[in-house]
Amino acid sequence: MFIISVIQIISFLAKHIVSCVPSFNFKTCGSNLQGPGGTFTSPNFPFQYDSNAQCVWVITAINTNKVSLTLWLYFKNKCHKIIIRLTGSFVPDLIVSMSNQMWLHLQTDESVGSIGFKVNYKEIEKESCGDPGTPLYGIREGDGFSNRDVLRFECQFGFELIGEKSIICQENNQWSANIPICIFPCLSNFTAPMGTVLSPDYPEGYGNNLNCIWTIISDPGSRIHLSFNDFDLESQFDFLAVKDGDSPDSPIIGTFTGAEVPSHLTSNGHILRLEFQADHSMSGRGFNITYNREYICM
Numbered sequence: 001m002f003i004i005s006v007i008q009i010i011s012f013l014a015k016h017i018v019s020c021v022p023s024f025n026f027k028t029c030g031s032n033l034q035g036p037g038g039t040f041t042s043p044n045f046p047f048q049y050d051s052n053a054q055c056v057w058v059i060t061a062i063n064t065n066k067v068s069l070t071l072w073l074y075f076k077n078k079c080h081k082i083i084i085r086l087t088g089s090f091v092p093d094l095i096v097s098m099s100n101q102m103w104l105h106l107q108t109d110e111s112v113g114s115i116g117f118k119v120n121y122k123e124i125e126k127e128s129c130g131d132p133g134t135p136l137y138g139i140r141e142g143d144g145f146s147n148r149d150v151l152r153f154e155c156q157f158g159f160e161l162i163g164e165k166s167i168i169c170q171e172n173n174q175w176s177a178n179i180p181i182c183i184f185p186c187l188s189n190f191t192a193p194m195g196t197v198l199s200p201d202y203p204e205g206y207g208n209n210l211n212c213i214w215t216i217i218s219d220p221g222s223r224i225h226l227s228f229n230d231f232d233l234e235s236q237f238d239f240l241a242v243k244d245g246d247s248p249d250s251p252i253i254g255t256f257t258g259a260e261v262p263s264h265l266t267s268n269g270h271i272l273r274l275e276f277q278a279d280h281s282m283s284g285r286g287f288n289i290t291y292n293r294e295y296i297c298m
């Protein structure tokens with residue numbers, strides 16, 4: 001037997017795992033799997049996997065001459081949020097083997113385990129990188145997934161592209177990069193009498209390392225009313241602050257985090273500043289806030 005692809009998923013640290021229920025002990029794990037497709041997860045998923053675990057999964061395609069294997073990896077925590085960051089490791093959208101066999105090796109250290117992963121696998125044509133999909137709010141040009149094929153991406157109007165505008169299927173059957181993401185601009189002024197402020201990528205999770213500032217500017221003599229239609233942020237690490245004015249030093253009307261939908265809120269002046277900060281890992285659905293003007297009766 002020859003090993004074509006070894007993927008080592010090192011135990012990753014997620015900060016909030018303490019809130020997830022620990023489960024039983026498994027010291028060894030893994031299995032032999034076959035094509036044409038299927039799903040498997042790390043032990044105890046979606047609960048914590050064990051510390052000091054050693055797991056090996058071997059996937060073998062049935063059709064040995066015409067296929068390689070593609071893996072779709074999903075890293076989720078118990079609260080069904082996607083964990084984007086892995087300690088010391090880049091997670092590609094897809095992983096494609098060079099032959100009809102693939103090995104996955106999970107090794108966890110002594111620290112508290114995380115929630116683990118869920119993997120989908122599928123047999124695909126030889127010399128193909130697999131279909132990487134189309135970004136949410138994005139447009140894809142090109143539909144070939146074979147070696148040297150190129151895919152180009154754009155974002156729908158109003159969205160910004162983060163990542164690579166084009167990717168190529170390399171000789172090793174891996175795309176040169178992950179597909180890009182399309183995000184809602186993180187810096188904008190709203191001057192229309194009413195509108196909606198959405199967190200980037202709402203409701204798919206807003207991602208990491210964000211510092212968004214939205215300013216809502218109404219007519220002098222009016223006030224701004226906010227309605228929270230939906231609200232779900234990573235508790236205590238991601239925040240939305242609402243300030244009464246247009247400067248960073250303006251008085252704070254409210255600071256919100258977690259999954260409790262705040263009640264309505266009205267400004268004192270005619271400008272509101274919304275500051276949204278997301279840290280380096282984990283996200284929630286985000287928020288959907290509508291605003292409108294209120295005229296003050298004298």
Ligand SMILES: *[C@@H]1O[C@H](CO)[C@@H](O)[C@H](O)[C@H]1NC(C)=O
Pocket residue numbers: 187188189215
């Ligand atoms: C928003 O308006 C402020 C003040 O009018 C201006 O300084 C700033 O450049 C504007 N920002 C954007 C992103 O349009």
Ligand SMILES: *[C@@H]1O[C@H](CO)[C@@H](O)[C@H](O)[C@H]1NC(C)=O
Pocket residue numbers: 196198202229288289
């Ligand atoms: C935001 O919430 C409003 C009111 O519930 C809804 O009509 C709208 O479709 C939502 N927008 C998105 C992008 O979900």
Ligand SMILES: [Ca+2]
Pocket residue numbers: 208234237238278279280281282283
């Ligand atoms: Ca976060």
